[in-house]
Amino acid sequence: xxxxxxxxxxxxxxxxxxxxxxxxxxxxxxxxxxxxxxxxxxxxxxxxxxxxxxxxxxxxxxxxxxxxxxxxxxxxxxxxxxxxxxxxxxxxxxxxxxxxxxxxxxxxxxxxxxxxxxxxxxxxxxxxxxxxxxxxxxxxxxxxxxxxxx
Amino acid sequence: xxxxxxxxxxxxxxxxxxxxxxxxxxxxxxxxxxxxxxxxxxxxxxxxxxxxxxxxxxxxxxxxxxxxxxxxxxx
Numbered sequence: 153x154x155x156x157x158x159x160x161x162x163x164x165x166x167x168x169x170x171x172x173x174x175x176x177x178x179x180x181x182x183x184x185x186x187x188x189x190x191x192x193x194x195x196x197x198x199x200x201x202x203x204x205x206x207x208x209x210x211x212x213x214x215x216x217x218x219x220x221x222x223x224x225x226x227x228x229x230x231x232x233x234x235x236x237x238x239x240x241x242x243x244x245x246x247x248x249x250x251x252x253x254x255x256x257x258x259x260x261x262x263x264x265x266x267x268x269x270x271x272x273x274x275x276x277x278x279x280x281x282x283x284x285x286x287x288x289x290x291x292x293x294x295x296x297x298x299x300x301x302x
Numbered sequence: 303x304x305x306x307x308x309x310x311x312x313x314x315x316x317x318x319x320x321x322x323x324x325x326x327x328x329x330x331x332x333x334x335x336x337x338x339x340x341x342x343x344x345x346x347x348x349x350x351x352x353x354x355x356x357x358x359x360x361x362x363x364x365x366x367x368x369x370x371x372x373x374x375x376x377x
Contacts, residue, residue, distance in 0.1 A: 159368055178350060179357035192371045210360045211371070229340045249356060250363040254370055260360070263353045278345055278353055286356040 157201045158209040160189060170203065171267055171274045174233070178263070178276060180208055186274070188212070188245075197248065200265070212245040215261055218290060222261060224279050233275055234268040243267040248290065258287035 155165045171186045183202040191197040196217060202208035215222045226242070236242055245267065247260040261284035267274040306314060313323040320342065323335040336344055 159365070177357055179354035180361070191368065192374050194374065196374070197371050208361060210357065211363075211368075233341075247357060247360045249360040250367040250371075252364060252367060254367060257367075260353070260356050262349075263356070276353070276357075278343075278349060280345075282349075286352050 153203075155187060155201065155203045156206040157189065157199070158206055159191075159199060160201075163187075163189065165203070168272070171200075171272050173274050173276070175275065177210075177265075178278070183208055198245070200245070200247075211248040211250055212265060213248050213259065215244060215246040215259060215264060218259055219261065219288065222284075224264065224277070224284070226266065226277070230266060230275060230277055234266060234273040235271055236268050237270075241268050241270050243269050249287070255291055257290045259290055260286045261288050262286050 153165055153167065154162050156162050165187050169187055171188065173184050173186065175181070176183055180202070183204050185203040186200050187203055188198040189201055191199055191211065197211055197213050200210045200212045226236070230236070243266075245265040247263070247265065248257060249260070250257045262282070263276050263278050263286065265274060265276050308314065308324045310324050310326050313321050315321055319339050321337040323337070325333040325335045327333075338344060
């Protein structure tokens with residue numbers, strides 16, 4: 153199917169590449185169908201593009217590339233909602249808020265996006281404890297290392 | 303909006319399967335206990351609102367920044 157995107161013109165997407173948010177995303181509750189489109193050459197950043205509304209596109213990345221120690225409990229309900237059987241079925245993405253200058257950009261660790269890669273079911277999990285916030289720095293403080301390599 | 307007075311230990315029932323209990327009231331803070339089926343998501347309103355607004359903000363940025371990402375190479 154053809155999908156009109158915000159940044160990449162019209163792209164051809166296979167049905168099995170679609171990601172389905174049954175409850176939408178907070179702030180974008182009415183859009184259910186998305187696709188992940190690679191943004192950069194290194195495969196760090198993806199655009200989570202709505203298939204229903206070209207104007208809705210969020211940048212996401214694996215949180216583990218930036219925060220290796222990141223961890224949270226998926227919870228029983230999430231496993232049921234997404235029909236998750238095995239840990240390998242799960243892909244985790246975090247929403248990146250790009251800001252100018254770039255070093256002000258942040259990553260949302262409080263609300264990871266969970267995708268079952270087998271069936272395309274997805275949901276943004278809101279972590280109840282507040283160890284992680286919506287705005288963690290994209291660049292690690294020490295050593296001038298910009299970010300972890302994939 | 304429905305407004306009810308409740309004392310500590312008293313409950314409110316919402317629908318067939320949600321019970322909202324006032325556990326304690328202390329110094330302007332109400333501690334609530336919520337019994338609800340697992341599929342009912344419960345969030346502090348301000349947390350949900352923060353995620354909504356972060357998502358909305360994340361969806362709007364200058365295209366210069368995207369160009370910056372596109373051209374970022376493995377170092």
